[in-house]
Amino acid sequence: MTGTNLFYEPIPFEFIRTFEEKPQLIVTVNDVPAVCHNLTCDFTYIETPASMIDSFTYDLSTRVLVLTGTELSNVTEDIEHVYFAQNHCTIDWTTDDNSTLTCTLDEDPTCGEHIPILTTRFGIIPVNETVSAESIACVLTTVYPNSNLNLLGGDNLTFTGSLLPTALSTSTVSIKFNDPDQTICTP
Secondary structure: OOOOOOOOOOOOHHHOOOOOOOOEOOEEEOOEEEOOHHHOOEOOOOOOOOOEEEEEEEEOOOOEEEEEEEOOOOOHHHEEEEEEOOEEEEEEEEOOOOOEEEEEEOOOOOOEEEOOEEEEOOEEEOEOOOOOOEEEOOEEEEEEOOOOOOOOOOOOOEEEEEOOOOOOOOOOOOEOOOOOOOOOEOO
16 A cells, blocks of 8 residues: 555445335435435325226317216315326316316317326326227328339338327338339338
């Protein structure tokens, strides 16, 4: 040893223990160990009611979504968000018996097969497995160019319409033509 300083290896967080009356957690943020304030990473287990979405209806003309189920929260502050057809849904009202929640989509829906996602402060409320997805159709008004296309591909096509996906990163889009000799059209 040539210097006056000693070097000690860091002590892993899992070796640091304190006396706590509540269960403690080891916390990581982006795979980096984190230290909680005053070394208190405790939690409280809260048993939530057996919430379930049993059915839903959606009206395309008014953009109104109605969820029906059991033990849906009637406290708006407990509901983090309702998401349907790739859009946020603003809550209009809930019933006092926790069975119905009504909301209006902030924007037009995206075409496809959709089931609502209700998230409360306790987590995502499950949807009954018997519930069928709502089918929302895309509306195409024009395709340009629409004549003299090369069967081998290479033409750039522009589709215009409504309820089309706004982001290919969150939507799966497939385009098919009636011609048996068609080439694949990649969005």
